[in-house]
Every structure is written in structure tokens, then in C-alpha cells.
Amino acid sequence: MAAAGGTGTKTYSFKVVLLGEGCVGKTSLVLRYCENKFNDKHITTLQASFLTKKLNITGKRVNLAIWDTAGQERFHALGPIYYRDSNGAILVYDITDEDSFQKVKNWVKELRKMLGNEICLCIVGNKIDLDKDRHVSVEEAESYAESVGAKHYHTSAKLNKGIEELFLDLCKRMMETAQAEERLKGNGASQSASSRRGVQIVDDEPQATPAGGCCSSG
Amino acid sequence: MFTDKQRGIRVSQEELLCKNACGYYGNPVWQGFCSKCWRERSRPAGAPRQDTRPSNDGTPLTFSKFEEKKNSEKGRRINTMRRLFLGSPSPQKHPSENLTAMLKAYQNLEPGDFPGFLKLLRSPLSQRLQSRCTAFLNTMEAYHSFSAHRLLPFVTGSAVQISSPLLIMTRLHKWVFCHDSCDDEQKDLALQRRIRSFNWVTPEMLNVPFPDKKTGVIGEPFLPAITAIIEMDAKRAPQDKLACVSKCSQHVFEALSASNSEPANADDFLSALIYVVLKANPPRLHSNMQYVIRFGLPHSLMAGESGYYFTNLSCAVAFIEKMDGPDLNLSQEEFECYMKRQHAPGVRRGRSQVASATQHLLEELKGRQEKLDQGMDVLNVELHKWVQAVNSQLDEATMRFALVQKEITAQSELPQDSPSLPQNVSLQAGDKDQLGLTDQDADTKDC
Numbered sequence: 001m002a003a004a005g006g007t008g009t010k011t012y013s014f015k016v017v018l019l020g021e022g023c024v025g026k027t028s029l030v031l032r033y034c035e036n037k038f039n040d041k042h043i044t045t046l047q048a049s050f051l052t053k054k055l056n057i058t059g060k061r062v063n064l065a066i067w068d069t070a071g072q073e074r075f076h077a078l079g080p081i082y083y084r085d086s087n088g089a090i091l092v093y094d095i096t097d098e099d100s101f102q103k104v105k106n107w108v109k110e111l112r113k114m115l116g117n118e119i120c121l122c123i124v125g126n127k128i129d130l131d132k133d134r135h136v137s138v139e140e141a142e143s144y145a146e147s148v149g150a151k152h153y154h155t156s157a158k159l160n161k162g163i164e165e166l167f168l169d170l171c172k173r174m175m176e177t178a179q180a181e182e183r184l185k186g187n188g189a190s191q192s193a194s195s196r197r198g199v200q201i202v203d204d205e206p207q208a209t210p211a212g213g214c215c216s217s218g
Numbered sequence: 219m220f221t222d223k224q225r226g227i228r229v230s231q232e233e234l235l236c237k238n239a240c241g242y243y244g245n246p247v248w249q250g251f252c253s254k255c256w257r258e259r260s261r262p263a264g265a266p267r268q269d270t271r272p273s274n275d276g277t278p279l280t281f282s283k284f285e286e287k288k289n290s291e292k293g294r295r296i297n298t299m300r301r302l303f304l305g306s307p308s309p310q311k312h313p314s315e316n317l318t319a320m321l322k323a324y325q326n327l328e329p330g331d332f333p334g335f336l337k338l339l340r341s342p343l344s345q346r347l348q349s350r351c352t353a354f355l356n357t358m359e360a361y362h363s364f365s366a367h368r369l370l371p372f373v374t375g376s377a378v379q380i381s382s383p384l385l386i387m388t389r390l391h392k393w394v395f396c397h398d399s400c401d402d403e404q405k406d407l408a409l410q411r412r413i414r415s416f417n418w419v420t421p422e423m424l425n426v427p428f429p430d431k432k433t434g435v436i437g438e439p440f441l442p443a444i445t446a447i448i449e450m451d452a453k454r455a456p457q458d459k460l461a462c463v464s465k466c467s468q469h470v471f472e473a474l475s476a477s478n479s480e481p482a483n484a485d486d487f488l489s490a491l492i493y494v495v496l497k498a499n500p501p502r503l504h505s506n507m508q509y510v511i512r513f514g515l516p517h518s519l520m521a522g523e524s525g526y527y528f529t530n531l532s533c534a535v536a537f538i539e540k541m542d543g544p545d546l547n548l549s550q551e552e553f554e555c556y557m558k559r560q561h562a563p564g565v566r567r568g569r570s571q572v573a574s575a576t577q578h579l580l581e582e583l584k585g586r587q588e589k590l591d592q593g594m595d596v597l598n599v600e601l602h603k604w605v606q607a608v609n610s611q612l613d614e615a616t617m618r619f620a621l622v623q624k625e626i627t628a629q630s631e632l633p634q635d636s637p638s639l640p641q642n643v644s645l646q647a648g649d650k651d652q653l654g655l656t657d658q659d660a661d662t663k664d665c
Contacts, residue, residue, distance in 0.1 A: 077540065
């Protein structure tokens, strides 16, 4: 998806999917990022399911298309249709809800199975303003994220904490992936060997547990 | 070439026989010769237009023979065309005219007539035509890349890139939409039947945030969206079809915003879209979506917002194809029950529920009214009684008063009146007490 224009001014277009259980704050998170608003009556957009953001990172233009996905359990099987061709995934859980973290683990397994290592994963613990009701420990979440090759972030859409960093970091990582892919295309086999090794290291963990995806046909 | 043997289009009795007068019937594709004479003639000439099939005049008419006949008819038509346009047997004389004729021959081919096409392709004229086409294409390509990347990178390039697929796809729509080679048509019908079988699904089952009746929305709030998605089938280019999907989605968001002040999230949107698809049952939905997938440009069309909406539509269709009880907050038995009685049992059940509830309410109201009537009767009677009681007491009191007055006057007439006075006062006080008591009684009855 990384569409390159001329040689001097390169514009990247990235598709990022937001995954996570309902009520973990996906919509608030993305609204806060794109509109800088939270629970506001004056939100101008009619919808918060498809939002775009233009960024300029180290002189390179990046168009970010953020796709919100339906988080209800009955829509779980539709996941593959949503995250097809996406460059990044933001997996949101609620730090006060252990179940939502479990859901994130399922998503990670599924994504790695379907898309391999091309997709940049971010695991996001939202609602840190409710830290006193925390049910998912920081250590557990961070060690899990590391084990699956994802990065972990703490955010609060209410207090506008950590959101800017999350998206900026994700964009940088996606750019790196895109650049590596370009080099791969240019250079041929010697690079692919090294990147393949990377796949193996990361893929170990998710395959140890039985696959959770109920519909992996897509 | 053997065009000199026969000019014009006419079929007379003599022409049906072989030109060689061998007694067999001739065939126009063999220039009026029978197959045997034709082969003998054509072999020394080395003509490329030679049928490789062995002559089989005696064998029964099989399918291959039928096809051969069809092709030969085609060939005759081409020959006729060539004769009409060329007029002269020498192709070298007027190359451009020949090429035009050749082009005409190609145009006259019926779509799907591959053998005829192959036959045409083998002629030397075709080769020249082909080289010209290639040259033309090369020029076009060179021009295109030149204009797109160097000369006018922003105006012409994008305009060409956007409008040319639009034009091409509009023209090609008839042939490439729902092509015979795939079973899209069956899938269309299957999907349509499935959607029709879900006519009992209500917005509540799908958790669609439906605007309340109280807010004053009359009729179906998703009607514009339903119209837009049905319109998709009428459009030809993938871009136009996608635009319909986007329009439909925008209408869905508008409808959702009427019931909810916050911006709609993906859950609401997808539920509403599923509802819209179920209500609309768009014609040839599967074919239309396949068409967009096959011929929509992946990077310019499918990546942006319209791509998102199209993905959601795909999700909605995938959901409908796999939908079962738990997805609609129903138990499996309820779901099967609904599926068996396909004629809007949901609506009927809903209505009967409403009816029974109303009946209940009416009965309750009736009971309460009866109670009220009874109470009123009782109150009436009591009021009546009270009035009577008051009247009788008044009568009694006036009677007593009259009596007392009489006594007083009698006593006043008598000389010793002093001992009777206290007795009189006590009597009056007793009257007053009695009256007060009856007043209180009336008050309590009123309450």
C-alpha cells in the first residue's frame, strides 16, 4: 500500500485498523487523535469509523487512513475482511477489563497467522485515568507485547495522554517496514533471508497456544 | 485468392452444385466447389484458407459438423464482405482499403466466435493490421507516459487516469459484468433468496440504534440509504457503483445521527448497513460487488473512504450469509421457528403482542371504571342519605325549637319562670352538639 510518488517527495499511504472489544474506547481514541475532542457536543464529523490524518514525519508525507472496526462479538468473524491489506493494527483494551485484554491476545494470534510480520502491531491499554480500578497489570501486558513483537502503550482518551506518541511511533515503524520492503524489491534475495529470520523469532509464541480464530478462511 | 470466380451476392440453382460439375453440391465457403474439388484446387495454390477437416459428406450431422457449418457461414460472410469492399483480387494495390475491409470483417464477427476469429487471424492482411495496431498502441503508450509523467503531470495525467477507465468500463460493462464463465448469477439468486428469507428481522434484533417514535421521525429513516444501494445496479462503471455505496453509507450516518448525538462508531454503522441491505435486497448484489472487486482500481479506489464503505458492505454481506440465531439475540429454536414461517411472523408476533397488551390495558381500564361507577353510586346514595339525615335533623331541631319556644312562651305567661331557664339552655347546647356531629359525619363521607 505504500504508494511512492516521485523520488524527492515521497508520500506514504498507510491503512491502520482499530481492533478491540466494544466499549474499550476505540472511537474515543481515534476521535481524540483526529479531532482532539472527547465526549464533546460539538464534534463536527458525522461518523468516527473512517478518519484520515495527514502527517509530516522527517520531511516525508504520510497519509493515515484509520479504519474503525465493529467490535461486537457477533462481528468477530468479519475481521479478515477489515484488516486485509492493512499496514498497521492498533489493538485496544481497557485496563479495567481483563476480558478485553484476552480479546487482544486472540486478535494478535489471528493477525500474525493471516498477515505474518508485515503488519505493525500496537497494543494499547486505554483508560489509564481509571488506574485505581486496574485489572490488567503493566508487567503482564508489556511482557506479552514484547513476546509477540508488538509495542505496548498506555493511553487515556479522556486526559489526552499517550495518543499522539502512539500514532507517531506507529507511523515511523510502518515507514521502516515500507522502506525495508522497497529495499527487498530492489536488492533481491540477500535481504529476504535476514527478514525471514525475523519472522521465525516472532512467530514462535503465537503458535505455541492453540489457534483461536474461528474463521480463518478469508 | 479466389474471389474472381464469383462476384456479388446471389444464390441461384446452378451455384448450389459444384463448380467443377462433378455432380456433388458445392459449398459457398469453398467458393462453390464441393469439398473434393476444392481441395484439389486449393492445394497447388497454397491458399491459407484451407479446411483441415476431412470431407465427410456421408457422415450424419454431428455437433462438430454443425459448428463447422456455422463457421463456414461466417467465412462466407467475410468473403462477401471482402468482395464487396475490395472489389479487386489484388490486395497489394490498395492496402488501406484492404485493411479497412479486414477491420470490417473483424467487426462482423459475433462475440464468442473464436474459430472464426482464428481463421481471420491467419490471413496475411491480418498480420499487417496487427502490426499497425501494435504501432498505434506503442505510440499511445509513449504519448501517455510522456504526458502523464513529464508534460502535464497534474492536469492531463490524472484526468486521463480517471476518465479513461471510466469510459472503458462503461463501454465494456455489457460484456464483462457477470460473465458467463463464473457462477455469479446463481450466487446472486442465492443471496437474494437468503435476504428475502430474513424479512422478519427487526432493527432491535440487529441492535441498530433506531430513532424513537417520539422524536417524530415518520416512516423509514434509512429509506435514502436503501434507495442509494438499490441504485448501484443501474450504474455501469465501478467508480459509479462505489459512489453509490458511499452515498448509501453517508445516508446511513445521517440516519444514525438523528438517533444519537455522538458520531457513529463502526458497530452502529455495520449493524445499520446490514439492516439496510436486508431491507433493500439490492438486485444482483453479489455480481455488482464482484464487478467492483475485479475491475475497480485497487489503489485509487479501494484504499480511501469509499474503500472503507465497500469493505463494510462486504462485511454486511458476509454477515448475512452466515447469520444465525445468536447473531440476532435469538435462541437457535426461535431462529429456526422464524425461518420456517417466513411470512413476517416477527411482525405478526409483534403486532399480536401489542394487541394483547392493549387488550390487557383496556380490560384494566374497564375494571377501574366499573369500580369508579360503583363508588360513585355508593357516594350518591350516601349523599342522599346524608341530605335526608340533615333534613330530618333540621326538621327535628325546628320542631324542638318550636316546642321549646312554646314552652318558653307558656312559662313566660306563668308567673314562676326562673326555675325552668337553666333546663332550656342545656337543651339548646345538646342540639348544637348533635348538629356538629352530623356535619363531621358528612365530611368523612365526602372524603
